[in-house]
Amino acid sequence: MRSRIGKLVESGGELYLTCEEVIGFLLEYLDHELEPEEERNFERHLAICPSCVAYLATYRESIRLARGAEAAAPVPEPAPELVRAILAARGR
Amino acid sequence: MTDGALESSAQDRQRRGSGPGPAGADGATSNRVDDEAALLTALRAGDERAFERLVVEQGGRLLAVARRLLRNDEDARDCLQECFVQAFRALPRFEGQAKLSTWLHRIVVNAALMKLRGRRARPEGSIESLLPSFHEDGHSTVSFRDWTPGADELLEREEVRALVRAAIDQLPESHRTVLVLRDLEELDTAEAAAALGISPNAVKIRLHRARQALRQQLDLRLREGYLA
Known part of the structure; x- marks a missing residue:
């Protein structure tokens, strides 16, 4: 399969993915949907780019914070009149 | 369905x-x-x-x-x-x-x-300003900082949890809906695509953009108000 990640730049005599490519494919990376070669290139970039490592960490953390914040929200209790309306609707 | x-x-x-x-x-x-x-x-x-x-x-x-x-x-x-x-x-x-x-x-x-x-379709705000930008050579225009150490403690504070919920609420609706379905209600990509009547690829694109926009909002708010 032809790699979907194409943009490479030279650094220190070696070719690396750009930040744009890495950040663009974060979702596929986290879902383990990259081809092995794509994943290797992805991780080679991370090894030399603390900024993208920070982006990846905060991207992941944002998902975790969203889940945590929603899970901790109080569960609303349906008002008695709403329960009655629902039960009444059953008979219609 | x-x-x-x-x-x-x-x-x-x-x-x-x-x-x-x-x-x-x-x-x-x-x-x-x-x-x-x-x-x-x-x-x-x-x-x-x-x-x-x-x-x-x-x-x-x-x-x-x-x-x-x-x-x-x-x-x-x-x-x-x-x-x-x-x-x-x-x-x-x-x-x-x-x-x-x-x-x-x-x-x-x-x-x-x-x-x-x-619902009557409402014009959505653009999500572009909350997405990362890059130079011509593909390098990011800013250097990202890791604020994840300390985030656990922050989550124990209701004001921070409210801030996170508000950040989700402020996402453009088509992106917020995908994020809620995938990350909060835990539908998989195919289920979310079927429920929304869009392609799995469109779900992935919207989800990634929604997560990026949420990350950016949290980055701004948490670093400004809560993390040194």
């Missing part, structure tokens, strides 16, 4: 162990299964108290799901009512292989999405 597809999808979720509700010890699970079977029998027999129990026990959690998707209390209450009306009608076809709670969760999600589609 058909009732059969709803139940089949719900069974898949149970097999993955990601259905709503915590997994219990074997004994507790067995009791719960017996309890649910008894409730289902009573519902099928038309027992009024069983219907009331179902609405009271499940209603709050389902109302929370409707609120997350609709962001409007009145619409969420209407949605809950619609959910139970649909469930009561579909009960004779419910085979009981999925948990009732999981089955109801899928019904309320679909009822909420139907309500969202029925």
Whole structure:
């Protein structure tokens, strides 16, 4: 399969993915949907780019914070009149 | 989505162990299964108290799901009512292989999405300003900083949790809906695509952009107000 990640730049005599490519494919990376070669290139970039490592960490953390914040929200209790309306609707 | 597809999808979720509700010890699970079977029998027999129990026990959690998707209390209450009306009608076809709670969760999600589609389309704000930008050579225009150390402690503060919820609420609706379905309601890509009537690839694109926008908002707010 032809790699979907194409943009490479030279650094220190070696070719690396750009930040744009890495950040663009974060979702596929986290879902383990990259081809092995794509994943290797992805991780080679991370090894030399603390900024993208920070982006990846905060991207992941944002998902975790969203889940945590929603899970901790109080569960609303349906008002008695709403329960009655629902039960009444059953008979219609 | 058909009732059969709803139940089949719900069974898949149970097999993955990601259905709503915590997994219990074997004994507790067995009791719960017996309890649910008894409730289902009573519902099928038309027992009024069983219907009331179902609405009271499940209603709050389902109302929370409707609120997350609709962001409007009145619409969420209407949605809950619609959910139970649909469930009561579909009960004779419910085979009981999925948990009732999981089955109801899928019904309320679909009822909420139907309500969202029925709303007059509102112009959405652009998400572009919350996405990262890059130079011509593909390098990021800014250097990102890791604020994850300390985030655990922050999550213990209700004001921070409210800030996170507000950041989700402020996402453009088409992106927020995908994020809620995938990351909060835990539908997989195919399920979210089917529920929204869009392609799996479109789900992935919107989800990635929604997560990026949420990350950017949290980055700004947490670093400004909470993290040195």
